[in-house]
Every structure is written in C-alpha cells, then in structure tokens.
Amino acid sequence: MSRRADLRQRVAEATRNERVLQAVHQATWRKADAREQSFAALRHADALREKAAQIRRHTLENLPEYLEQFVEKATALGAKVHFAPDGPAACRIITQLAADRGLRLAVKGKSMTSEEIGLNAALEAIGVRVVETDLGEFIVQIDRDRPSHIITPIIHKDRREVADAMARELGCPRTEDPAELTRIARGYLRDIFRRCDLGITGVNFAVAETGTLCLCTNEGNGRMTITRPRVHVALLGIEKIIPRLANLPVFLKLLARSSTGQPMGVYTTLINGPRRPDDPDGPQELHIVLLDNGRSAILKGPLREVLTCVRCGACLNACPAYRNVGGHAYGSVYPGPIGSVVTPLLYGPACDDLARLSSLCGACRVACPVQIDIPALLVALRARAADRQPVGKRLLLSVWRRVMEHPWLYRLGQAVLRHALRDADGGWVRTGRGPLRNWTLVRDLPRPARESFRQLWEARLRDER
Amino acid sequence: MDARAAAGDDARMDVGIFITCLTDTFFPRVGEATVRLLRHFGCRVHFPPAQTCCGQPAYNSGFHAHAAALLRRMPRALEGCEFVVTPSASCAAMVKEHGPRLNGVDAGDIGRLAAKTWEICTFLRDRLQLDIAASLRAREPVTFHYPCHARGIYEVADLQAWLGRLDLRLPTRADLCCGFGGLFAVDFPELSGRMLDDKLDSLAASGARLVICNEAACTLQMAGGAHRRGLPLRFRHLAELLAESLGLMEAET
Numbered sequence: 001m002s003r004r005a006d007l008r009q010r011v012a013e014a015t016r017n018e019r020v021l022q023a024v025h026q027a028t029w030r031k032a033d034a035r036e037q038s039f040a041a042l043r044h045a046d047a048l049r050e051k052a053a054q055i056r057r058h059t060l061e062n063l064p065e066y067l068e069q070f071v072e073k074a075t076a077l078g079a080k081v082h083f084a085p086d087g088p089a090a091c092r093i094i095t096q097l098a099a100d101r102g103l104r105l106a107v108k109g110k111s112m113t114s115e116e117i118g119l120n121a122a123l124e125a126i127g128v129r130v131v132e133t134d135l136g137e138f139i140v141q142i143d144r145d146r147p148s149h150i151i152t153p154i155i156h157k158d159r160r161e162v163a164d165a166m167a168r169e170l171g172c173p174r175t176e177d178p179a180e181l182t183r184i185a186r187g188y189l190r191d192i193f194r195r196c197d198l199g200i201t202g203v204n205f206a207v208a209e210t211g212t213l214c215l216c217t218n219e220g221n222g223r224m225t226i227t228r229p230r231v232h233v234a235l236l237g238i239e240k241i242i243p244r245l246a247n248l249p250v251f252l253k254l255l256a257r258s259s260t261g262q263p264m265g266v267y268t269t270l271i272n273g274p275r276r277p278d279d280p281d282g283p284q285e286l287h288i289v290l291l292d293n294g295r296s297a298i299l300k301g302p303l304r305e306v307l308t309c310v311r312c313g314a315c316l317n318a319c320p321a322y323r324n325v326g327g328h329a330y331g332s333v334y335p336g337p338i339g340s341v342v343t344p345l346l347y348g349p350a351c352d353d354l355a356r357l358s359s360l361c362g363a364c365r366v367a368c369p370v371q372i373d374i375p376a377l378l379v380a381l382r383a384r385a386a387d388r389q390p391v392g393k394r395l396l397l398s399v400w401r402r403v404m405e406h407p408w409l410y411r412l413g414q415a416v417l418r419h420a421l422r423d424a425d426g427g428w429v430r431t432g433r434g435p436l437r438n439w440t441l442v443r444d445l446p447r448p449a450r451e452s453f454r455q456l457w458e459a460r461l462r463d464e465r
Numbered sequence: 466m467d468a469r470a471a472a473g474d475d476a477r478m479d480v481g482i483f484i485t486c487l488t489d490t491f492f493p494r495v496g497e498a499t500v501r502l503l504r505h506f507g508c509r510v511h512f513p514p515a516q517t518c519c520g521q522p523a524y525n526s527g528f529h530a531h532a533a534a535l536l537r538r539m540p541r542a543l544e545g546c547e548f549v550v551t552p553s554a555s556c557a558a559m560v561k562e563h564g565p566r567l568n569g570v571d572a573g574d575i576g577r578l579a580a581k582t583w584e585i586c587t588f589l590r591d592r593l594q595l596d597i598a599a600s601l602r603a604r605e606p607v608t609f610h611y612p613c614h615a616r617g618i619y620e621v622a623d624l625q626a627w628l629g630r631l632d633l634r635l636p637t638r639a640d641l642c643c644g645f646g647g648l649f650a651v652d653f654p655e656l657s658g659r660m661l662d663d664k665l666d667s668l669a670a671s672g673a674r675l676v677i678c679n680e681a682a683c684t685l686q687m688a689g690g691a692h693r694r695g696l697p698l699r700f701r702h703l704a705e706l707l708a709e710s711l712g713l714m715e716a717e718t
Contacts, residue, residue, distance in 0.1 A: 008652070008653065011653050011655065011656050012656075014656075015655040015656050015658075015659045021659070025663075320641060320642045320644065320660045320663065321660065323660075324659035324660050324663070325656055356526075356648075356649065356652055356653075357653065357656075358646070359613070359642050359644055359645060359646025359647075359649045359650075359657070360613070360614075360647075361613035361642030361646070362613050362614075362616050363613075363640070363642065366616075379524070379525060379527060381527075382525075382526055382527025383527040383528075384527070385527060386526075386527040386528050389527075393648075394528075397523060397526075397528050397531055398531070400523075400531075401523065401528075401531040401534055401535065404486070404517040404518040404520075404535050405534060405535065405538065406517075407514060407515050407516075407517055410486075410517045410518075414489075414490050417490070428689075428692055430693075435651070438650075438651035438652075438654040439650065439651055439654070439689075441654040441655070441658070442654050442657065442658025442661065442690070442693070443661060443686065443690040443692075443693045444689045444690075444692040444693045445685075445689055446491060446685070446688060446689065446692075448490045448491055449490065449491060449492065449493045449494075451493060452490055452493055453484050453488060453489040453493035453496035453497070454484070454489060454512070454514060455493075456493050456496070456497060457496075457500075457512045461497060461500055461512075462512065465504075
C-alpha cells in the first residue's frame, strides 16, 4: 500500500478508537485550558513570547558562533563534547562509550531526541539494559508501546490500561489508583537507580555563554538520572542553544506554562560539567552529544523557523486534529502540528503528506510560546509536495482552475452543479458521488441556491433602490 | 465631515462587492444582505461580474500556481472600485495576507487590492463608523462560531462585542475549528467529521439555536453536520441578521 493511502487509513482508523480519543480529548482540553489560564495570569505574556521568539531567531542566525562558544565553555568545565552528523553516528558514539567502559544498566530521562535516533534499540543491541525513568515513558516502555505526545507520552492510555500493564509486567497487585501506581513505579525505579551506571538525558536549553545544560522535569527523575550513574550522556539537537544565562528565565517562564499551565517546572536543573573533587555527588564523566541529523540543512532552507521550537507540546494540546486522531496516527516520532512540519524536514519528502493533516485553523500558532507560524510552514510543505499529489486530485484542481479563470465557465459550472444535485432530498444531498463522496461520508451537502447571487444581482438587486 | 458627505450622490463611496464563490453559489442571501446594508449606509454598490474565486482552496492545499493564476485576475476584475467589500474574512485574508507573499502575482497590483479590501463587519465598523451592536436585534438567544481564518481580520472579542447586546449564549471555546479546512474536509473526511462533532457539541450546549457564522465554508460544514445529526441549529451571517434588524430584509424562519 502506498504511504499516502496508509496515512488516510491510519487516520480513519484512529478516528474510530473511542477509548483513546476520549483520553486524548480530556487531557488536551485540560492542558489547553490550563495553558490559557496561566498565560492570562502572566503580565506582558505577548511581549515575553515576542522576546523568546527573537532570542531563538537570533541564535539560529548566529548558530555556528554560539555552538563554538558553547563547546569551548562546556569543555572548559570538564565535559567531553561530541558532534554527531546524523542519528546512526550519535548512536555509535553513545554505544561506544558504554562498551568501552563496560556500562550495563542505563537510566534515561525523557528525551524526544533519543526517540528520534532510536537510541534505546541501539543500546539494547549491544547488551545495555535501558530503563526509562519518566513515569509516562516508563509505562510506554514496559507496555512495549510508543509515546503519542512529546510531553505526555501516555496521553492515549486510560488508567485501566496503565493498571493492566503495571500488574502484568511488574507482578504487582492490580490497582487503578494513580498515587498507588506511582508509588509502585517509584519503588521499582529506586532499585534501578541504585544499580545503574549510565545516565542518559535530553536537554531543554544549552547556554553558550557558560556551557551550562538546563534540564526541566516534573518528577525529579532527571536529577536522579544525572547524579547516580558514573557517566552522564546528554543528547541534544544543535538548535537547543541559547546565547546567555540571562536568557534562560524568559524560556523558563514560558516552557512549563505552555506545556502544562504550571508557572514553572518542578525541577529545573543546571548542569555545569561533571562532578568536581569537592562535589558530594554527580557523574565522573559528562558527555554532551550535539546532534545535527538534518538540522543544518533545515537551517539553510526556507522553513528554518521550525528550529526555534522549544518542544513544549502546546501546539499538540491546542490542535483539534491531534485531539481527534491522537499521536500514533501520525506514524512519526514527533506528532501533532509541529511534528507535521519537523517530520518531513527530518525524514524527507516521503512524509510530506503529514502536512495535509491539519485544517490550518491556527490554534497552534496562537499557543506557540515562540510564535512559530506553523500553518504557514504546513502550507509551504504542501506546496513542495503538490506535484506528487494523486493524479486525480491534480486533474481536478487543474479543471477547477480553468473553470474559475473564465466567468462564463464558472457560471456554467454553477448551473451544472445545481442540475446534478437537483434531486437532493429536501434540499440536502445525503450520498454524493465522485468528488462529493467524501463530503457526504460524514455530513450532508445543501443544494446550491436556486438562484446564485450573480443571477439575483442581474435579475433584481442591481436596479433595486 | 469632509466635503464629500455634503456633496450628495456623487460623493458617495463606490464599493465593489467581492462575493466569493461559495457565497455566490450556496448563500446568495448573505450577498443580498451585504448589498442592502451598504446601500442603506450610503454607499454606491457595484458587482464586477468578472470575479470568480480568489484561489484560496488552491493556496491552502499547496497548488500555488493555480492560486496565483486566480488571484492575478482579482485586481483587474475589481479595478475601478474605491473599496472592495466581502462577506468572507478568509477570502479577505487571502487577498490581504497570503496574496502579497505568493509567487507569480504582481506585488503592486495585489498590494493595491489588499489595501482597499475590507471584510463587511470591519468595513461597517471602521470605515463607516457604525455601532453594529446598537442596531442588531434578535428574537431568540444567539451563539456564534469564530471562523479560524478570520484571525488577523477580526478577533473573537470583536465578534463578541458586535453580538454583545443580544441574548448571547457564549459557546465553550468559541474559536474551536469546525473541521472544514478546504480540501482537508475531503482528504480526511472521518477526521474532519470528528472535529465537526466537537464543534457542534459545543454550539448545541450553548442553549441557543441561532448560530452567527460569518464564513460560508464553515457554514457549509456545520449546517451539513447539523443536518446529518438532526440538530436544530440554524446558521446566519451577521450581515443577514443586521439587515433583518434594520428592516432591509424579511426575517428568514
């Protein structure tokens, strides 16, 4: 089956999964409302978003310089910085690190970038056990599922499914009580934390001026992941740089508000190099893996604005299309509005049809803390893929254009449509044919008016006073 | 007042109607209301017959050569009008916001058209300085749908202000998309239908049966969905309600 038919079918199937969609509806609406309320309570919210967008755009315009500065500062703090041109290279760097040091048990903080490069599978292939420590990711992992949201990986699961997975995989008594489930997971993970030797995290922001890594989490697992094991690997896309430490508060004010409506994340961790001799804890080694994986190419292209994204997930929560299909239907690591821009850019034109999975309503743009014009980017991607649309659709559009170019043909077209739909039941078409079939699959179509406006104008309206 | 207002008939504003293809074909009454309102408030109204479609469906779905071909026709079709007024905010946005960025369209031509193009409600409010809210009447509670593609033309708060003196039943999430989205509606019909269900649920829960919707495409989608589900919702353009309120049109039942 073609990839295109595949997407259409995946979407159609997803829209029938009531259980998942109910969970996604509840969660996205709750988070979107919380976001709105927290921004309403924030003074100068729009000025703050404007400032954040400016900082991100400025950084990207000067990315080579800021990257260089970051590498210099981070290295001076004792970190080892690696460059990975693509996903496989990043996986090789990290697996090699693990193999060379005989590391066997890795704990992970939540990282979409690691999902992007398939890091868990690469580590497991060389015999390193990887345990996700973010509660949502932990449940995804034990249930052999995939995350369906970049911030809330189990947004598609209800508590029954979580309870089933925990009881089955951990052998604990079955309970649906979230607090109890959390306690069980915590107990399980404590033991893992005691024994682990490798910690892997993503990074929310990397400060060029100081070489600092900033990590924002809500569960405290990030902090455990970077302090318990003897080696910490931080994986980040090259676009995660911000110029100065003083820029950080701008983003900290926006990030959690956009994600969950919290004024700030519960744990904000600033990492300045590995453990120093007088530090009570921390890893002996800190490795920072800077991932390109297509980002430089995006930066040179017309859609570079997408790289200003801070991965807050607000656009997913705001999107009525995401709400009605859930994340898995996108078939990509990054779902939702931003995912439909990022995925075709990272994985190539075969994914371009994702850009069509949007009504362009603009709720994403309104929610975006760095003011990315996601609908405009989606339209640009659609334009790049227009020539690869199905031939029937292209033909239809060409005919439509010819008709619209000639007022007499347009009038004829109106008359033909009116005639074709003359038998409409009580003025409504219930089962359309040809191009109208997909319309009447889910809604009726009113008959065109007996008299079009231009007929009305000529017959009466023009001379009326 | 300037001299023109005192000078009588010759000094009236010349307004060209940009009716848009969907309104022309499916909702001529909205066009009629627009004409009557403009005349009522002293404009001389023209309907340049060379106009067809602004190209928005092609633009949104990425067929930009087609969109440019149609948009290029617009400045010529609407040449000579001092103002161009349309009942559709999304078509206004196509001309004013997307058009100038489209390859293959003369920047000067489209720029001049963009500058003189107005959506009807904002034209009445900003150009003719009318208090829409003060003139609107309705015999029943009303609710409203905010068309997504009106962003940048008017906001939810504007619509709410215009309807503010009616028995207004605020819908939850007034700016929730109806799920139309141009070709999206037929590319992913099941998804478009689910989004439509969310929208109709929100409107139905408002308690009002009369829905103000100023966008023909959204009305096509929502009225079609309401009819399929048997919901007792009726959809009106604000221009229709205003023309009815001023006695310029018979109230439609």
